[in-house]
Amino acid sequence: MGRRCSAVLTLRLVACAGALILAACSTVPTAPVTCAATPARCAVIGDSKAGYDDPYRVFIRIQSDLDRIAAGQPRRTVPAGASRDPMESIVDAYAAYLQHDGTRMNEALTVAVDSAQQKMQGMSQWQKPMYETYNAHLADVLRTSQPLPHLLAAIRIVDTALYYETGGLSPEQRDDQLGMHSSTPQPQAGLWLRLPCRTLHSHENDFAANADALKSLPGPLLDCPSDDQAITSLVGIAGAPRLLKPHQTPDCPNGVARDGTCYAxxxxxxxxxxxxxxxxxxxxATHPDAADPVLKQAAEKDLRGELDYALFLHAFRPRTPARDAQIQHLLDDVQAKSYVHQKPTGEFPITAYDGSDDSLVPRIILASMGEDRSVSQYAISCDVLQARPALVAATQARYGSNMDNFLPRSGCDEAGDPAGYPTEAVATFSDDATNADGHFIDNFGGSMVYGFEKEQNSTETALKVDPASFLLPVVANVQDYPYQNWGYLGLNNYRISLRLIAEFETAQRKLADYYVTMHMSHEQGMQAARNGLFALVFGGDCGQSMPDTSPRVLLLKHAPLLAIQAALDKDDHSDELLAGCAQFGGIDPLLLIASGGYPEALDLLLAHGATVNDGNTIGKTALMEAAQFNQGQSVHMLLQRDANPNATTWPANDDALLHHDGRTALMYAAANASLSTIKLLLVSGADPYQTDSKGFRAIDYLLGYGPTPPNPVLSHSDRVKAQELLY
Structure with a gap:
């Protein structure tokens, strides 16, 4: 599909290179292929028997078909060998409601509700009370004789069943469902079916007459892209999309903004x-003589006081037989009263205190994991860690599980960073690295995440107080900066990695200056800072060194086409060197890289075996990439070569769904491309009624009501035209 004869292509490339005008190499524009000419090309991914019953796909089909019906368009056809989920009868009920056919509506609602209730059978005992209470309220509304609240209550029962099937925990808290260790909502969060905004245009009186009943229903009722969800406000825009406004984050001087609302x-x-x-x-550290009697008195009150005083004596009092004996007595008392006998102390063998840091580390660990609450999860004073940095070893992860939570902590987290430490520079690099690793800690599903977090916190402490630990022999790092190889995975990664270079170099330089004040040479400081920053992040050193002759590297760096041609001819399999980066991001096909930034290379890649509808690990195609990066030339070329305008993102592993899946090229374009690109996709068969896995359409992406800000490219007049086209 869309292949070109390599011999002819080579001649064309040579001619263009000789003229030094690569733009002249582009194919003479022709009209894009339309869906009418090749209907199968425009099928939505998921419109096949495989995976057709996935609850997220059922949700998308229902919401998309509701909007199609409202716009007078036919529903998506059922693929050969598949059948609609019975809950999709809710769409038939909506069509009957629009036609004022109460009998047909009730028949369809019965099928949809019975199916939804059947799917929620057999849930766990701890979940059942939450769902039964929630559905009992919906059942009360469902018994109303009024068509609109009856329809909407049934819609809520259906999306509650879909929420349950996707792993939803509590229907009453579905907007706020977070992962085990995550500050971001899970894919199930916010799974609400909504009536099309157009419904208001012809049934305004129904909404007014049933206002009280509708208020008792949870969740959003309509999919109008507007910050103001009052029915009286939405009536005016339901039939006039030119009146829609981009999403505005509310100004909340005395509170916080969330989902378009200010909260105190x-x-x-x-x-x-x-x-x-x-x-x-x-x-x-600064006033040891004043601290001594206070800490000595605290040691008489609880075990935490005893451990605090022992570490104070160890770090800030000269070694004498009397001091060592006093520390030994304090440690023995902590051991006798705190250690859990069932703990395998063989993991942390205890020796007599000999004045060394090593003899203290196992005792601090066992005390922190012990029975006495006063010393549980013990925080080692930052002053102590600065004076005796080897004690940072006590804060390291040991188990890779929830048990790491009970190990000692660094007191530097509470006391603030040491004077001179470049907090802002390190934080800036770390924050962007977190974006690069895909918020690895936030989104990791298993209990190993506690070990990851523990180790990262320990590394942060070592950066502040123990730079010498980063000078120990380590495996030579072949990358110039963190995420260099990760940057080669795709165009978006590459652009982020270029920003990370500058942030890494700034943090490294400032850390080295800080380490010079700790009696390191500048050369040692630079080395310690480099190793420490690599150790701080996840996936920063993934993969193996990529050769400069890799087709992927050449494409990203916009090398001459003849150099890319030569690299492709060698077929050196250099992409295999990036395999170690796969857990931090999928490896984009070369066609995606070209479509987003080097359209002149598209035909070259197609001639070397690329397929126009190839997707990456989340199903993103070259057409989506071109739309996201506002590459109109690439969009046109790909559509000419039979690219599917309705392909949707969808990870190969359905257990790792993104928060907003099912995105189309039109959604990417609506969020970030020009009006001409949006029009081109629509003319080529892109479906404006298709939704993502949260029910958002291209118009929501355009105006910033989906997962992205409003389109930053369009002028006001072009945005209004786009609104009318996408509504």
Missing amino acids: AIAPSKPSPPSPREVAIASM
Whole structure:
């Protein structure tokens, strides 16, 4: 499909290179292939028997078909060998409602509701009460004789069943469902079916007459792309898409913004003045004589006080037989009262205190994991860690599970960073690295995440107090900066990695200056900073060194086409060197890289075996990439070569769904491309009624109501035209 004769292509490339005008190489524009000419080309991915019953796909079909019916368009056809889920009868019920056919509507609703209730049978005992209470309220509304609340209550029962099938935990908290260790919503969160906004245009009176009943229904009722969801406000725009406005993040001077609403901020409680004990711990390095009697007195009150005092003596008092004996006595008392006998102390063998840091580490660990609450999850004073940096070893991860939560912590997290430490530079690099690793910690599903987080916190502490630990022999890193190889996975990665270079170099230089104040040479400081920053992030050193002759590297760096041709002819399989990066991001096919930034190379890649509808690991195609990067020339060329305008993103592993899946090239274009590109996709058969896995259409992406901000490319007049086309 869309292949070109390599011999002819080579001649054309040579001619263009001789003229030094690559733009002249582009094919003479012709009209894009339309869906009418090749209907199968425009099929939505998922419109096949395989995976047809996936609950997310059922949700997308229902919401998309509701909008198609509202616009007077036919529903998507059923692929050969598949059948609609009975819950999809809710679409038939909506069509009957629009035609004022109550009998047919009720028949269709019965099929949809019975199927939904059947799917929610057999849930776990702890979930059942939440769902039964929620559905009982919907059942009360369902018994109404009024068509609109009857229809909407049935819609809620259907999307509740879909929410349950996708792993939803609590229907009443579906907007806020977070992962085990995540600050971002899970894919199931916000799974609401909505009536099309157009419904208001012809049934305004129904909404007005049933206002009280509708208020009792949870979730959004309509899919109008508007910040103002009041029915009286939406009536005016339901039939006039030119009146729609882009999403505006509300100004909340006294609160926080979320989902277009201001919520009152929780007023911080007035901090209590620090206790003498807290003052002593925070100032033991600068005022040890003043801290000593306070900490000694605290040691008489609880085990935490005993451990604090033992570490103070170890770090800030000269070694004498009397001091060592006092520390030994304190440690023995902590051991006798705190250690859990069932713990395998063989993991942390205890020896007599000999003045070394090594003799303290196992005792601190066992105390932190012990029975006494005062010393549980013990925080080692930052002053102590600065004075005796080898004690950072006590804060390292040991288990790769929830047990790591009970190991000692670094007190530097609470006390603030040491003077001179480049907090802002390291944080800027770390934040962008977190984006690069795909928020690895937030989105990791297993209990190993606690070990990952523990190790990262320990590394942060070592960066502050123990740079020498990063000078130990390590495996030579073949990359110039973190995420260099990760940047070769795709065009978006590459652009992010270029920004990370500058942030890495700034953080490295400032850390080296800080380490010079800790009696390191500048050369040692640069090496320690480099190794430390690599250790701080996840996936920063993935993969193996890529050769400069790799077709992928050449494409990203916009090398001459003849050089790319030569590299493709060698077929050196250099992409295999990136296999170690796969867990931090899929490896985009070369065609995606070209479509997003090097359209002149598209035909060259197609001639070497690329397929126009190839997708990456989340199903993203070259056409989507071109639309996302506003590459109109690439969009036109790909459509000419039979690219499917209705392909949707969808990970190969359905257990790793993105928060917004089912995106189309039109959604990408609506979010970030020109009006001409949006028009071209529509003319070529792109479906404006198709939704993603949260029910958002291209018009939501255009105006910023989906997962992206409003389109930043369009002028006001072009945006209004796009609204009318996509509505």
